[in-house]
Amino acid sequence: MKKATHQATKEHNTTLVLKTIYHNDQISRADIARMTSLTRTTVSEIVTELMGLGLVRETGFGPATIGKPPIHVDFDAGARQLICVDLGEEEFHGALVNLRGDVLQRHSLPLGDRKGEAALQLAHRLVEGLWAQVTAPILGIGIGTPGPVDPDKGIIRQAVNRDWTNLDLKEIFGARFNVPIHIANDSHVAALAECAYGGHGRTPSLVLIKVGEGIGSGIVLGGNLHTGEGFSAGEVGHLCVERGGLPCTCGNHGCLETVASTPSLLRLVRAEAERAPDSPFGRALAARGASLELLREFNESGDPQARALVHDLGTHLGVVAASLAGVLNIHKIVLSGMPTLFGEPLLEAMRTEIRARVLPEMARETQVCFSAIGSEIVIQGACALVLRKELNLP
Amino acid sequence: MKKATHQATKEHNTTLVLKTIYHNDQISRADIARMTSLTRTTVSEIVTELMGLGLVRETGFGPATIGKPPIHVDFDAGARQLICVDLGEEEFHGALVNLRGDVLQRHSLPLGDRKGEAALQLAHRLVEGLWAQVTAPILGIGIGTPGPVDPDKGIIRQAVNRDWTNLDLKEIFGARFNVPIHIANDSHVAALAECAYGGHGRTPSLVLIKVGEGIGSGIVLGGNLHTGEGFSAGEVGHLCVERGGLPCTCGNHGCLETVASTPSLLRLVRAEAERAPDSPFGRALAARGASLELLREFNESGDPQARALVHDLGTHLGVVAASLAGVLNIHKIVLSGMPTLFGEPLLEAMRTEIRARVLPEMARETQVCFSAIGSEIVIQGACALVLRKELNLP
Known part of the structure; x- marks a missing residue:
């Protein structure tokens, strides 16, 4: 004090x-x-x-x-510009935005199999590319990245898939770009985006679960991000949903990511098609290959195999959503990324699982819904992060 | 703002x-x-x-x-006195304390089968009894009670076992006792006690899990209680630990309380003794009846049946502790009440379960320990609640 x-x-x-x-x-x-x-x-x-x-x-x-x-x-939204970067996907993606988060320029660079220093260089090139496009004073650079991040120091503690450990990104970028630099976990900044632009009022409480190559979540309590003591709050991708389940990259078994990340879902899609190759779903898969789009189509048309896969996905996400709702007693759980393809059948399966796992009164008060922000949620969140740190907005 | x-x-x-x-x-x-x-x-x-x-x-x-x-x-710790009350157990318990939380007087009244208005009258009598003992100006009355409580309004939303719904305890007591009255959930105030008197520094983050007739927890983030939007944050007694398990009073199945509350544990002790009536544990149980003390003794001496029961208890508590650690990324999980009887074997089972269920790095950083505050933790917490609200202490 x-x-x-x-x-x-x-x-x-x-x-x-x-x-x-x-x-x-x-x-x-x-x-x-x-x-x-x-x-x-x-x-x-x-x-x-x-x-x-x-x-x-x-x-x-x-x-x-x-x-x-x-x-x-x-x-005056145009008075400053921000460089916002998402290092969480297979393609590094950045944008130049104004003070309202409107995108002025986009820039992307595929990661390929780059790791460590090479991946860092790619991130550097991405920011350089956007830096060259700037037409107003820069308020700052905002970066969403995988792994736990110390947001005050701007150090990435560990991003396993990038092969980064204790990477002082703030210092490295600060040496080249002489503007404020703010870095946070990609799911955490996605939650900031939902908080700032999701239409939840000025100081909402919500959890944003982001599902893609990996799964993470960001927890916002009364408008403030809860990062956790090790900067890993909301690390739900590695909560166990099936004790003794499949091995996970983290060393444990049955983590949510082993059954509900995009690669895991595609594996389950292929397994289901192999199990019943002569079903409409199996034949379509043989003809077109496994894809989220295929599952989306068959789920929408009510195909029982697709529906069963979506139901299982919703159930697994529901186990973790129940933990979030039961522990935090936050009423809004928002999904972003891959699950948004699967509509009400997915949400219904999640709600059923939540009802079975938390106090009925708490389950009734918990809303599960999809984010309306779309695929640039980390870019928007990186913008919200810089606005928050530099101008106390929004 | x-x-x-x-x-x-x-x-x-x-x-x-x-x-x-x-x-x-x-x-x-x-x-x-x-x-x-x-x-x-x-x-x-x-x-x-x-x-x-x-x-x-x-x-x-x-x-x-x-x-x-x-x-x-x-x-000057003696400059004011506080009346602190615990309505969470089978015996209503209160104390008169000074500004440091030192107990000056104790007063208890057994609840018996009282519910609703009769239980409320008993709480009233308890406070009256302490009120008569006061020898300094009263800073306020602090009350820990079961069920979700709106701490600003002082309304108990629902305490099922007391048959209280939307009970405006603050107004009722305020009409008789003309001093500030502060009311909160009993597990939440227990967490405040741990925060104030547990030796964790001035603005700790911790979870206090309180196990007795029921199970609840209180979440403290950076020195502040997180109550949740429905005042039910940390309601871990009704998180599901065994999908399709035993029916629970809440209407769901397999809640933590069905396997880890004191009554549930005693049921499991009796079942174990019936299963093997001729074992040392079974014979002792037949002779002395089921009790926590019996289990404590046999656990301490290394009896395999007692150890297995304690191991299962630790495992079940560990499932929920893993959710708490994984969601919140808080490094201190503190147990109060019944589990403190079972020492390291219990803590080890919990730690094993946490390791299997959250990211290895997060599990390593999570400490699980027993509270040193003892059975008056809710009284101490009610004191901390009043000090916090009235004097911004400690």
């Missing part, structure tokens, strides 16, 4: 005014004063300061009620 | 000074100024104010280094 100072008070009130302008298009100084309970004088001082930084601009006159019409101010 | 005010700054700094005195016996105003970075003048003003409230007193002179010797001040 530190002493409260005049400086801290001022920073707090500046953030308050900036947030108010950010969340309200076309607002007058008088409205800001009313909404924040700050004095007109304080608001005017802060607005002047924010205009000096270019974050806020005057946009014209509002309608006059009495006396002269009020001048409206607005948040 | 609210505006920061001069008043908020002052309150913050007053708390800071009070905390500093609370944690440091015999301290001078100059030392406080040094430790808090506040000015000597501000510290002197605040100390004078705290002395006016009776919370701080001058205790004499310290050694002079140069000039006149400094006057020492101290926290």
Whole structure:
């Protein structure tokens, strides 16, 4: 606990005014004063300061009620740009975005079989490519990466698939790019994206489960990310869902990833088609090869084999969702990535499993749904991370 | 987000000074100024104010280094008293304590088969009994109770075993006792006790699992209790540990409480003795009846039947501890109540299960241990709750 100072008070009130302008298009100084309970004088001082930084601009006159019409101010989304990077997939993906997270430029580089230093170089090249496109002052670089990350130090503790251990990415990138750099686990930043852009209000509590090559989740409690003491909170991909199940890369058996990651699901799809090669599903698979798209189509048309696979996937995700709901008593569990292909049949299987595994009252209050943010959720989250750290937004 | 005010700054700094005195016996105003970075003048003003409230007193002179010797001040633990109540067990238990949580008086009333209004009357009588013993101004009444509790409103949402639904205990007790009243779930306040008096530092993260008639846990993140959106965070007694297991009072099957609460354990002890009536364990049970004490003795002497029962108990607790560790990535899991009777064999079984169920790195960093606070942990927690709410201590 530190002493409260005049400086801290001022920073707090500046953030308050900036947030108010950010969340309200076309607002007058008088409205800001009313909404924040700050004095007109304080608001005017802060607005002047924010205009000096270019974050806020005057946009014209509002309608006059009495006396002269009020001048409206607005948040200038184009005043800064952010470089946002997702190092969590098979293709490194980055974007240049404005202060509202609108994508201005995209850039991708396939990872191939690069690991260690080579993978790091690729990430470097990706940022270089975006850096060359910048047309406004840079607010910062935001990076979502696999593995536990110390977000204050910007060190990646361990990203097994990248062969990175205690990689001080903040220092390495900081030496080349002289702007603020913020790094966090990819599932954690995805949760920040859901929190900022998912329409859950200003200080939501939610869990975002991200499923792809791996599985992870990010936990947001009252608008704040819970990272955990080892920066591994929400590491649900390696929670056991089948004691004595298949071996996992982590050394344990029956982890969620062994049955519910994208590669595991494709393996199960192939096994199911081999089991019944003459079924419509089996024949389609022989003709077209195993793919998520194939499973999506057959699930949608109600094919029993596809439905059974989706049901099992939902059940396994449900085991872990039940742990999340039961431990945290958070009412919103949001799915992102591969499971969003499988609609209500998947959600229903998850809900059934949650009902069987937590207190009925808690299960009733738990909503399970799909994220609306789409495949760039980590990019959006990296943007939210930088906005949060640099401007206390949103 | 609210505006920061001069008043908020002052309150913050007053708390800071009070905390500093609370944690440091015999301290001078100059030392406080040094430790808090506040000015000597501000510290002197605040100390004078705290002395006016009776919370701080001058205790004499310290050694002079140069000039006149400094006057020492101290926290006066006897300046207020607190009434603390545990409504979570078969016997309602209360205590009168000072500002350090030292017990001055105890009072207990057996619940018998009372439910609803009769149980409420008993709680009332318990507080009345302690109220009559008070010898200093009352800081407040703290209550730990079963079931989810809205701690701000002081309403017990539902305590099934007490037959209480939406019971506004704060209002009911407030009408009779004109002092601040704070109410929370019994496992949640137990976690506050562990946090305040368990020697884990000032802002620890930990989970306290409390096992007795029922099973619950309290989650402390960075010194703050995480209550959950429905006030049911840490409701681990009803997490499923055996899909399709025994029916539970909650309507589900295979909840942790069906295999690891005290009544469930005693049932399993009896079943084991019936299975092998001629073993030393079976004969002792026939002679002395099933009891925790019997199991404790036989576990300690290494009896294989007792050890197997303890191993299963540890395994079941370990399933839930793994969910807690995997979801929260909190490094300290502390057990209170019945499991503390069974020592290392129990902890080892839990650790084994955690290792099998979470990421090896996370399992390595997770400590599982017993609370040192003992059977009055809810009383101590009710004290910590009132201190926290009324004085921002400890």
